[in-house]
Amino acid sequence: xxxxxxxxxxxxxxxxCVLFSFLIFxxxxxxxxxxxxxxxxxHLHVFRRLQLEGAQYSYLLSAPLIATYALVFAxxxxxxxxxxxxxxxxxxxxxxWPDAExxxxxxxxxxxxxxxxxxxxxHLEELCFWLFFVNSGKKNWFSSLYFRVWxxxxxxxxxxxxLLTISTRFYPLKCEAYAFLGGSVGSLLLTILxxxxxxxxxxxxxxxxxxxxxxxxxxxxxxxxxxxxxVIWPVGAQTLMTGFPNWDVMRGCV
Numbered sequence: 356x357x358x359x360x361x362x363x364x365x366x367x368x369x370x371x372c373v374l375f376s377f378l379i380f381x382x383x384x385x386x387x388x389x390x391x392x393x394x395x396x397x398h399l400h401v402f403r404r405l406q407l408e409g410a411q412y413s414y415l416l417s418a419p420l421i422a423t424y425a426l427v428f429a430x431x432x433x434x435x436x437x438x439x440x441x442x443x444x445x446x447x448x449x450x451x452w453p454d455a456e457x458x459x460x461x462x463x464x465x466x467x468x469x470x471x472x473x474x475x476x477x478h479l480e481e482l483c484f485w486l487f488f489v490n491s492g493k494k495n496w497f498s499s500l501y502f503r504v505w506x507x508x509x510x511x512x513x514x515x516x517x518l519l520t521i522s523t524r525f526y527p528l529k530c531e532a533y534a535f536l537g538g539s540v541g542s543l544l545l546t547i548l549x550x551x552x553x554x555x556x557x558x559x560x561x562x563x564x565x566x567x568x569x570x571x572x573x574x575x576x577x578x579x580x581x582x583x584x585x586v587i588w589p590v591g592a593q594t595l596m597t598g599f600p601n602w603d604v605m606r607g608c609v
Contacts, residue, residue, distance in 0.1 A: 359428075361433040367421075368429055374418055378414060391415075413474075416470070416473050419470075421470040421471065423463075424466050435451075464520050465517060468520040471542075474542070476513060478545045478546075479505055479508045479512065483505040516534060516541075539588035543586065546581045552574075553578065
């Protein structure tokens with residue numbers, strides 16, 4: 356936070372809102388929001404119904420959570436403004452913020468971490484289902500290996516980023532660095548694994564090819580933007596971790 360400008364958080368907030376708008380457009384193009392309807396499924400166990408509904412709404416919850424993090428931080432940063440430092444001007448460091456706004460750092464970081472975890476959960480479900488759709492023929496999704504991988508991976512995603520945030524909550528810069536590093540590494544891995552799905556055509560049924568082709572352009576655009584974010588963020592997080600090695604000193608300044 357101390358090194359970020361107010362405009363950077365505003366850009367993140369705008370980008371997240373654009374992503375949410377794209378998601379709404381994507382759902383409308385796919386089936387006119389029918390996939391979001393909580394239709395009764397008496398043939399499914401309650402646990403499986405919860406899993407299915409969770410996959411549908413995880414991304415819808417992810418974008419607003421990240422947008423909340425970005426918007427509130429943008430307001431704080433614009434309110435605190437800039438200070439003169441060594442002949443230049445920098446955003447006011449968080450150690451100079453009022454107590455009320457410093458106390459908001461951890462809740463906002465936890466909100467951001469949970470939003471990113473839900474995004475990874477959604478991307479993992481997408482990857483696993485496409486792999487199942489292409490490779491498993493007429494097998495049942497709930498009894499497939501891909502479904503089990505998604506369940507285990509989702510559990511890990513929902514735990515590890517918030518856990519990194521909680522474990523480093525007394526060191527705001529370290530908390531931010533670990534949250535971005537943990538989230539971006541997971542997102543980058545999923546983005547790399549999704550690339551073959553953009554070009555999978557051999558040994559696939561015709562109706563699957565039609566479905567893949569229909570959303571081919573949208574998926575390529577989305578994958579490119581995911582790469583732009585997931586390649587830059589680990590570098591930034593690593594730079595932050597190596598640029599401020601003495602976390603105890605930073606904590607003592609608070």
